[in-house]
Amino acid sequence: MGDAVAKAELFDSLARVGKALGSGTRLELLDLLAQGERSVEALARAAGVGITTCSAHLQTLRQAGLxxxxxxxxxxxxxxxxTDVAALYALLRDVxxxxxxxxxxxxxxxxxxDDTEAVDRDELQRRLAxxxxIAVDVRPAEExxxxxxxxxxxxPLEQLTDRLAELPDDVxxxxxxxxxxxxxxxDAVRLLAARGRRAARLVDGMLEWRLANLPVDAAT
Structure with missing residues (x-):
């Protein structure tokens, strides 16, 4: 038989990680960080919260080792x-x-x-090859x-209307x-379709692309 006190401490330590996930704001911060490293100020802007509030949530995530x-x-x-933290977040979301x-x-x-056509990662890679x-990344430029x-x-989505001319009509x-x-x-596919463009979306996104260990480029 194992030590009851040690066992209780084990499960309590697991619960502390779970508790760190018990906030919608903290989950959104993990979602944003899955796209790449960011400063506290950038995270606060993206999540729509104050810097002090954002810092407090980040400290909770840090104390939990996430x-x-x-x-x-x-x-x-x-x-x-x-990467396992990104996988944990994705699994929590899907469950x-x-x-x-x-x-x-x-x-x-x-x-x-559910009114937009979607393609999976394999199909996107086949069509790109x-x-x-043409694949269009509609996230903010920093991501x-x-x-x-x-x-x-x-x-970025907010620039799409003004930059439609950059997209070939026949692709x-x-x-x-x-x-x-x-x-x-x-939203991007709906906007493009409303303007007569042929468009679809990736069924998931950059988080799942990274977790599948597919090639990723970083801008210089």
Whole structure:
């Protein structure tokens, strides 16, 4: 028989990691960090929270061992502690979407009607290799810089209308963003279709692309 006190401490230590995940804001921060390293200020802007609030949530994640830091002068930059943290976040998200009716309803409400064509990673790679499509990364430019699908063009969603002329009329566009629960690619495909362009979206996004160990380019 094992030591009961040691066993209790083991499960309590696991629970502390679980507790760090028990916040929507902290999960959003992990989602953002899965795209690449960011400063506290950049994370606060992206998550729509104050710097003090953001710092407190990041400290909780750090104490649980889920994120690591790097200092650059007066700025602190955060990153995920490992690829396994990204995998944990993705699994938590998918389990909730599969087994929680509330989470599934919230996901569907956020992403909107399932009215856009989607292609999987294998199909996107096949079409890219044959020149059938052009991949467009509609995430913010800093996320594209941190890592993107090789050959993808960076056009953040808010710039898409003004930059339509950069997209060939005779080639289908496949838009992608952060992951399966990211709305940017959905909105991009709807916008392109409304303007008569042939468009589809990657069924998931950069998070899943990285977890599948597919090639990633970083801008210089």
């Amino acid at each position: 994120v690591a830091t790097r200092r650059d002068g007066t700025k602190i930059h955060y990153r995920l502690a490992g 909730a979407g599969t087994h929680s009716a509330q989470a599934a309803a919230a996901r569907d409400s956020y992403l909107g009607a 044959t020149g059938q499509v 594209y810089t941190a890592g993107h699908i090789p050959g993808a063009l960076s056009i 289908e566009v496949v838009a992608y963003c952060r992951g399966a629960y990211c709305v940017l690619a959905h």
